[in-house]
Amino acid sequence: MxxxxxxxxxxxxxxxxxxxxxxxxxxxxxxxxxxxxxxxxxxxxxxxxxxxxxxxxxxxxxxxxxxxxxxxxxxxxxxxxxxxxxxxxxxxxxxxxxxxxxxxxxxxxxxxxxxxxxxxxxxxxxxxxxxxxxxxxxxxxxxxxxxxxxxxxxxxxxxxxxxxxxxxxxxxxxxxxxxxxxxxxxxxxxxxxxxxxxxxxxxxxxxxxxxxxxxxxxxxxxxxxxxxxxxxxxxFIGSVNLLEGQLVVDEPDHAEVAVAGVDQPVFIDHGVTGAAGTTLWLALRPEKIELHKWADAPPHPGDAPPGRNVVAGTITHVAYLGSESLYEVTLADGQRLKALRSNLTRWDQEDFALGETVWLAWHACSPAVLLT
Amino acid sequence: MLQRPGAARGVFAATGLPPIVWLLALFLAPLAVIWAYSFGENRTLVDIAITGSWANYARALKPLYLAILLKSLGFAALTTFICFILGLPVALAISFASPRAKLLLLLAVMLPFWTNLLIRTYALMAILRTEGLINSGIGAIWSLVPGLGPFEPLPLINNNFAVVVGLVYVHLPFMVLPLYAALDRLDRSLIEASLDLGAGHLATLFRVVVPLALPGIVSGIIITFIPALGAYLTPDLLGGTNSQMIANVIERQFRSANDWPFGAALSFLLMYMTFAALLLQSLIVRRHAGGAP
CATH class of the missing domain: 3.40.50.300 (P-loop containing nucleotide triphosphate hydrolases)
Known part of the structure; x- marks a missing residue:
């Protein structure tokens, strides 16, 4: 059967x-x-x-x-x-x-x-x-x-x-x-x-x-x-940004992870069940990272408390892939994150240029928390 | 690297001329002389006149010689058949062995080539003769069993049996090597596919392995058959008076009988049979490859 x-x-x-x-x-x-x-x-x-x-x-x-x-x-x-x-x-x-x-x-x-x-x-x-x-x-x-x-x-x-x-x-x-x-x-x-x-x-x-x-x-x-x-x-499956961090807050309904190079702890919308200080990894898919113009105020992505899960960086590489563009953004501490942005209109790839300073933002539910 | 045609011609002449001269002077020219002799007749003991007569060939095809020729064909065919039956499993085993074992096994197959044929044949005589290893071995066991009576040694030498055993022994590597080469090239996944589709090992052997190794099998058969047909030493040493092969007859014409024209005619008959075998091979191989457009 x-x-x-x-x-x-x-x-x-x-x-x-x-x-x-x-x-x-x-x-x-x-x-x-x-x-x-x-x-x-x-x-x-x-x-x-x-x-x-x-x-x-x-x-x-x-x-x-x-x-x-x-x-x-x-x-x-x-x-x-x-x-x-x-x-x-x-x-x-x-x-x-x-x-x-x-x-x-x-x-x-x-x-x-x-x-x-x-x-x-x-x-x-x-x-x-x-x-x-x-x-x-x-x-x-x-x-x-x-x-x-x-x-x-x-x-x-x-x-x-x-x-x-x-x-x-x-x-x-x-x-x-x-x-x-x-x-x-x-x-x-x-x-x-x-x-x-x-x-x-x-x-x-x-x-x-x-x-x-x-x-x-x-x-x-x-x-x-x-x-x-x-x-x-x-x-192995797809492309990913892996951020190594330490667990600082672990509540039943949320957790916070301190990541080097990111000013504020990263806010996660679920508990992790680990001792404070545990080393863990956040797997963040490139398409789940939003790019925002520096001139705009720091964005408040979705369900994260205001100001969280936002980090500044500089675009150090752009790969135009047709349906989307892949941006490599270097943070203040030299860590590089990949962000994927769909080219929804025929001019979208012109929105962000090489060398531009931008905000990166993601939802509190986006990173997968990995213990191994 | 591409060169001017003229320069390449110079290189070709320098490297190609010596072997060509070698081949012409030492192989083709003597062969042509023998071919001419086959249409001649003895004038004196040392003088041969090329008369263009077919008498030597007519004599070679008389029942006496024809019978020896047919017997030689029979020996060679039987030898080839036994070599194939023995050689196929050996070649299969080698091609499926681990790379290390493969090397050792191939070495073992080629080892006899490194020893003189005469010595190997004498060794075989020591094994087969009336007081040889086999007979004395069986005799020793025979005497241990009560009530069997006196041991009668088996007639293992100086007969047709000994000739075929000797021919198989000498020619087995000629069969194993081309078979191995063909089987080793065979795509293993085809064998696995056959097993996967429900065929047993025997069905896989006959429906997939043998058809795909056919060019190698044909080469093995031809390469074994041709030298076995012209075998001289083996029937001379192991055979009896009744197991002469055509090469022994040819040798007698050139030496004791001093009838070079007749020996030449017999030689060329043997050569034409070899050509026929090679022609057959190329026809079979072409038909095999003929599946493609």
Whole structure:
């Protein structure tokens, strides 16, 4: 049933000699979910996926699919299929033979097989190309063959290893939408490995962020972005300003954090539950920092008490990105903050110039408070 | 770096001329002489007249020699087949070994090349002969078991069996190396994809690995078959009177029989068969690559 757990990693560890690739990972993936394993290269995400496919055997721990312990089950007997990063389309077979391969080795009857191959090719919009050889296809088409070849087996889980990394930017965008639609259409659980945070945020229902073999956080894309659990996650997902500070006031309904280079303590609209003087970090997204003209009075952003969460700085770099502009503002103590400003009109990028002194302001609810 | 064509021509002449002269003077010219001899006849003991007659070839195709030729083909084909059956698992094992083990295993495959063929063949004789390692070993165990009677040594040498064993032993590296080269180039994810799609190891081997390694397999077969067909030392030392191969007959014509024209004709028949094998290879490889437009 949708929402039930379909994959369960139970304390899974994988060692290669002395190197720990995956370190005691416990994780559940729900039925029908689009799940992403996200992390920098070498973080263990691919090893985790390969253990799920059966190409690697965990050093410790167990893996369950549909409640069944598959830890030692060989890849050809698992109800999962994989779309490889390089697609791994068999070069000596036609498109149709590639798609039929899994059915053929399963002993599916020829007539049934032909019908299902046709359906699978239609699903990935390759109808009529069944007779082509892989070297007559574009990269995007080869990926569709790999998708059809895996989906035709009606797996319980479809595994995707960096599915969009080999495509050019335009195609990647289109393929994102299509993967989402495809998943909704077939209703199969997708587990994707990616190092591209945009890709994970755009596609996945939930993401697991990994670093050096350890699971850092498992959450929905918006929770990962707005409520990161650690400095690593905050920094890895999107762009962030990390301010180190000391807790000075901690009440149930608000807290204040002293940050070097910011005159007044930063006001937070919730309690932190930490001892006074505890070192912590504020993760402040660039788009949550407002830029104000110096000539105007110090702004009073939203829900913060007047005069709080405002700091003066000088614009030391401007990057015009089209839809928005990224300003680097240097504070009095040399600390640099990034502020992103949407170019709402066609003249907005002219509002602030390099070298201009400005006010930076943010809401009391904007920074995420991180203890690690 | 691009150079003036004239200068490049000078470099080409300087580096290319010696090997070309070498090849012409020491390989192609003697070959042409032998080819001419094959259309000649003995006048005196040392004098050969090139008469342009086909008599030598006609004689070579008589049943007596044709039978030896066919037998040589049979030996070479059987040797190639056994080498393939033995070599494929070896090549697979090497290509899947860790980089360190791979180096050691490849070294082990090539090690026999560093020892003289004659010495290796004598070593094989020491193993196979009537009082050799195998027979004395079995004999020792035989005598321990009561009620078996006296041990009759197995006929392991001076017969067809010994020739094939020797040929397989000598030619196995020729099969393993090209197979290894082809398998090592194979994209591992294709094998994983096959397993992932539900195929077992055997199905993966025959549906994915062998078809994709086909050019390497064909090379291995040809590279093993050609020298096995022309083998001289192995049948000479390990074979019996009845397991002569064509190279032994050719050797006899040039030496004891002193019939160079006939020996030359037999040599060229062997060479034409080699050409035929190479032609077959290029046809198969071209057809294999012919999937592309």
């Amino acid at each position: 949708k929402g039930d757990s379909i994959i369960h990693f139970e304390g899974v560890t994988k060692r290669y000699g002395k190197v720990v690739a995956v370190d005691n990972v416990s994780l559940e993936v729900k039925e029908g979910e689009f799940f992403a394993l996200l992390g920098p290269s070498g973080c263990g995400k691919t090893t985790l996926l390969r253990m799920l496919a059966g190409f690697e055997v965990p050093s410790e721990g167990r893996i369950f699919i549909d409640g069944e312990d598959v830890t030692l089950v060989p890849p050809n007997r698992r109800p999962v299929n994989m779309v490889f990063q390089n697609y791994a389309v068999f070069p000596h077979m036609s498109v149709a033979d590639n798609v039929a391969y899994g059915l053929k080795v399963d002993g599916v009857h020829a007539a049934d097989r032909a019908r299902r191959v046709e359906e699978a090719l239609a699903l990935v919009k390759l109808d009529g190309l069944g007779g082509r050889k892989p070297d007559q296809l574009s990269g995007g088409q080869r990926q569709r063959v790999a998708l059809a070849r895996a989906l035709v087996k009606r797996p319980r889980v479809l595994l995707l290893d960096e599915p969009l990394s080999a495509l050019d930017a335009k195609l990647r965008e289109a393929m994102r939408t299509e993967l989402c639609q495809l998943q909704a259409q077939v209703g199969i659980t997708f587990v994707m490995v990616t190092h591209d945070q945009d890709e994970a945020l755009a596609l996945a229902d939930r993401c697991a962020v990994m670093q050096r073999g350890l699971l850092q956080q498992v959450a929905s894309p918006s929770d990962l972005y707005e409520f990161p659990a650690s400095r690593f996650v905050a920094d």
